[in-house]
Amino acid sequence: MIVPINISLSSPSDGNTFPPQLAQFGTEGLVLIELQGKLDVVGDSEGQTIGTLRIDDATKKSTLRIGHHLLEGKLVNLQKPLAVLHRHTPPSVKSSGEDYSDAPSHGDSVSQSAEPVSWDVMAVVKRKMVFSRRPMPMVGRASAIAPDSKGGTKAK
Template sequence: MIIPITFPTSDEKRLAPKLPGNLIKVSDSEYVLVELQGTIHCSDDKAREGQVVGTLALDDAVTKPTLIIGHHLLEGKLVKLPKPLALMRKEEGPSLPSSQHDGDYDDVDEEGTGEEADDGKELSRRKKSAGNVEWKIYALVKRKIVFSKRPGPI
């Protein structure tokens, strides 16, 4: 069994939401890693979708990140990773809606003929691996924000 590992296409990269403000100074990709002691739990885990956890703040010099969760204040620091971490996401084979989505893109960038050909190739490649799982590397992370101290009161 072979599980391919791929990379996002330039379209996917362009459409990915960019990190806001100072966070962009931490990462050269669209992702940031935040390390916590312990895990975040919701009293009702099923209802956590879209729920607010807290407020993350980062100064301009990106040296003093803070995280406020409820009445607790966590002070953190920025740590360089000894070895870079590649962040991968599991992608299921294309379902019907996503191929329609591709069609939408075609409408948007119709000015480039070369791009259209690429899209065709991409589509056929996707069809070939239909139903299969693949992992896509979205980022190479070199730094993380670590909150390792015990939370203090505000």
């Protein structure tokens, strides 16, 4: 089977771009955020707030506050650039879109479907924002937590 990869490094499709402080961590439309461990979500995560991201212009340090936890991050240059591929879903096949999302790889599960899967290179990223430390607990800031936040990071 053949999976085409289109190279279309255009500006983000919806025209939204990051402000410069954020864009310096990736490209103007896309940033990679690396966390030690993973985000553990209970229930439906759709549209939920994870936390607050702050960037200090002077030190180029970023902090991420999730609930009671504060993470410190930094800018890391990647050794080799990463291409970010996005699965191309033709607008006409909305109905079969759900089937696709069950197949996380280019495996054989999608090989026989009528609509050929293709991927777009949407950006080439040379930097990433890395939160490599364990989260620090924050005391006395409970009032600032967004009520609907269900996110939390788990350190390894």
